Amino acid sequence: MVSFVVEKPQIMSSSQNVVVSETTRSSIIPKMNDSSSQKLPPGFISISKKKLLKNIDIINGGQRINAWVDSMRASSPTHLKSLPSSLASQQQLNSWIMQHPSALEMFEQIMEASGEKQIVMFLDYDGTLSPIVDNPDRAFMSSKMRRTVKKLAKCFPTAIVTGRCIDKVYNFVKLAELYYAGSHGMDIKGPAKGFSRHKRVKQSLLYQPASDYVPMIDEVYRQLLEKTKSTPGVKVENHKFCTSVHFRCVDEKKWSELVLQVRSVLKEYPTLKLTQGRKVFEIRPMIEWDKGKALEFLLESLGFGNSNNVFPIYIGDDRTDEDAFKVLRDRGEGFGILVSKFPKDTDASYSLKDPSEVMDFLRRLVEWKQMQPRI
């Protein structure tokens, strides 16, 4: 039987026309029989063609609920853990690492590539600076990580680029000297002027491309709260310019019910789009703006719009970070680092396994900078 390999889900769909594309450029691999699918590396799942076709069941007014649920399952760690670790999967992991080597192991080469250029740092928050935890309100970053980021910002312009709203991420990071691009880059603020150690000084506003959407997002947030309240474990967050619905703590048996609830709210809002992150649905305005655009905006604001004297480094773990990795790849400037233990389809050039490796990498950057002769 022919089966397909489906990588960690990559759903990009509007609330009106669902387009599910779990299959990505390098992740469709036709298999000759079921047993061969046992040889997949961790992070990949196999879905048979029969099952794939079943996903296309048209239910609920043309919406492909089953495909959403399969995609939610595919990103579940319990499913990933249950994958066999065979020699073949190890080989595939090794080949992925060859294509996306450890940024720690390649540190010297990376620094050599930066030459005399100005390094600018872009850091995602969840899963990059803080470990993934069940409760998004408790995703604290360690004091060690905070001290490291503080030192980093003394060496290079540094920005946090996150799906969270700025106020929430600031409460975790607590560093006024950074740039922040919150709500998936739709709220960009610069370092506070007149920084005080004891009092938070407001960051200075740089750009809010989706400000017209704030009342709509608030309305949708309230409806989602109401609609999903019967589903135990759901958490809905309001990020001002976007909103998220978490299913990390929702029983798998309730996932299709949750998809129906979310979609029933969103069908009234054709100008919003629904995407999926790490056990979370993200609801965002359908505008041409993402973390990649925010990165470009910040480079421009820093005076590097048309300069090739800049070396941006973007570190992130999520699908939404891919927009930024792609911008760097297309510009041929700097590079992206994906934080992942598993092979994933990515435009990043390098990889790091987890936030503790991210911290090691940032520390090495600081040490390297301190050793450079001052001009």
Ligand SMILES: O=P(O)(O)OC[C@H]1O[C@H](O[C@H]2O[C@H](CO)[C@@H](O)[C@H](O)[C@H]2O)[C@H](O)[C@@H](O)[C@@H]1O
């Ligand atoms: O762009 P990011 O900074 O990576 O933000 C993306 C989402 O991060 C948060 O959710 C994720 O982290 C939570 C805490 O570890 C975890 O419980 C959740 O399952 C993850 O998806 C945040 O709560 C979301 O609102 C962000 O969209």
